[in-house]
Amino acid sequence: MKKGVKIAAVGLSSIFLSGLAVAQEENIKEFMKYEVLNGQYVKEEIPVDPNAYLWKTVRGKKVFLYPQISVRLNDKQANRLIPKKKLVEAMVKVAYNNDSIAVYVRWKDNTPSIQTVYDTNKFADGVSIEFPNSFGKGITLPYVGMGDGNHPVTVYLQKVVEGRDYQKVFVSEGFGSLTEIKEPAQIEMKYNEKTKEWTAVFKRPLKTENSNLKAGLVPVAFAIWDGSKFERDGNKSLSRWKFIKLGKYKIDEEYLKYVSWGYPADKIGDPAKGKKIALQNGCAACHRFDDQLTAPQGMAPDLSDIGGIANPVYLKESVVNPNDVVIRNLNPNRHYNKHAKPDKFKAYPNNDMYQWYIEVNGKKQSKMPPFSHLSEQDLKDLIAYLSTLRNWKNFK
Ligand code: HEC
Structure with a gap:
């Protein structure tokens, strides 16, 4: 990864005046350190089973998810819990080969919650990942809470519902504008009683009808629902945009410059x-x-x-x-x-x-x-x- 940073920084310094380039290097380093998930290239078929051996060999990174508060349900019980919530820490790993990409997400949840058919006050634990349908040079970032009119995203969702495998793929332009689509995606989610952790693996082709992820830097964001806290719909925890680095593809320097603007945010100003x-x-x-x-x-x-x-x-x-x-x-x-x-x-x-x-x-x-x-x-x-x-x- 270090090598990648250096190459990118050298490329940039040729574009910018040398003084600026030093500052550039600093923010790119920070960005790489905190926001970039390294995709591991593998030759073999990527397993969707979270317990498969391959996932033990892929290095991961922590991603933090924050309680989403802008969306409030008409449910006092759910809203009241918001100030008591903690950050959700997820371990994320990414593997890819020539055709597919798979994202592994693992997080702690002491109270596995399964939605049942009969009890309407019981909500499902769940997890989703999203990719912008277009990204790269000249394209601004979507609203991270499932896209917006100018920036549709594809969302992959898995929930734990009794008696059926509840998984969906949507194209979304924001709240209330979801269109369910058929994509050859696979998702598997498992609970580990010993470690009290959920793990989900999402796998999709690198290129689908809706988006092409064959790029050096791919934006991705995460959402997690804790059913025992009455979480559902927009009441969930949400990450910011993270970026998957796929070493087989070239990083567009203009895009890197754009997404790494302002890192570290506590140092750009007072x-x-x-x-x-x-x-x-x-x-x-x-x-x-x-x-x-x-x-x-x-x-x-x-x-x-x-x-x-x-x-x-x-x-x-x-x-x-x-x-x-x-x-x-x-x-x-x-x-x-x-x-x-x-x-x-x-x-x-x-x-x-x-x-x-x-x-x-x-x-x-x-x-x-x-x-x-x-x-x-x-x-x-x-x-x-x-x-x-x-x-x-x-x-x-
Ligand atoms: C007249 C009301 C109004 C004022 C004044 C206002 N905003 Fe907003 N802001 C909104 C609305 C409405 C939205 C949501 C619609 C949209 O996406 O623009 C928004 C969206 C935002 C967002 C995006 C939030 C998200 O969750 O992605 C940010 C950040 C923001 N405003 C910051 C500011 C800052 C900083 C100021 C002052 C410099 C400011 N706003 C002044 C009404 C306002």
Whole structure:
């Protein structure tokens, strides 16, 4: 891996002035260290069985998943547990050959939970991985919570449901816009009573109708559901975008430069200044974060743990160009306008204040104004600050 970094850095230094290249090297090193999962090339068929010998020989890396708080269910019982949640630590391994790629995910869960047919208050443990349908040079990162209108993703989902093998593949453009598809994917998930761990292996062809993963750096993200905490749908834990390195393919230097922007996020700027910038620019009028909890819940995504689930470059784009990724309203029907006239079924219309976007000529436009006037340094301070936000325990 060291060699790969060096080659990439040398390539970049020829593009940039030497002073800049030093800074580049630093952020690429950090990015490689924390965000890149090394895919191991193998010649043989890759087993889907999590207990197969091959998986003992592949080196893994830890991935952290944060409780997703922007999505709230109409379920007090589930919401109440959010501040008590812990980070989910998953061990991730990747193997690939000339045709297929397989991703192994292992995590601790002391309370294996299986959804039964009869008990509607019992929810399934589950896991999913997603890949953007397109990525690479010139293509921005999707919303990590299952894509958005400009960035469809393919999601592979496995849940533990009694009596059937519940696995699905979707193309998703965000909440409420899932299309189930048929892909030659295989998934297997097993529980180990001794170690109290779940392990799942996802295997798919490198190239499918929807996406081609034959690339040096492949974005991937993870979600895990803990059924015993009533988790289901958007109530889950979520990783940020990680990147699988496939050594057989060349890393596009422009893409590497793009995705490694802002690493390490706590060093690109001053978080204390960044907080001031957030307050001066009125972010707290719509968002809740840190000790800023006055915005009505649901008016905009809750940013209390945004530093855990968002990559620095994604944060930058969210602030400068909110229309590139427009997050679909997570729970639009939770808020009603009780001042308006109810319809014939005595139901009030939705309260527009909680709608996250408007449609202009059929295109979604974010209600968030672009903050493209911020200076480069103010922007870096702001991103440094947003990256420190990993305090879902603040959730109220
Ligand atoms: C007028 C209300 C409003 C203001 C002011 C506002 N935002 Fe937003 N923001 C939104 C809405 C609505 C969304 C979700 C729609 C979208 O994707 O743009 C959003 C999305 C975001 C996201 C993406 C969140 C995610 O989960 O991916 C970030 C990050 C963000 N805003 C940061 C900021 C920052 C930083 C400021 C201040 C500089 C700010 N916002 C000011 C309304 C606002």
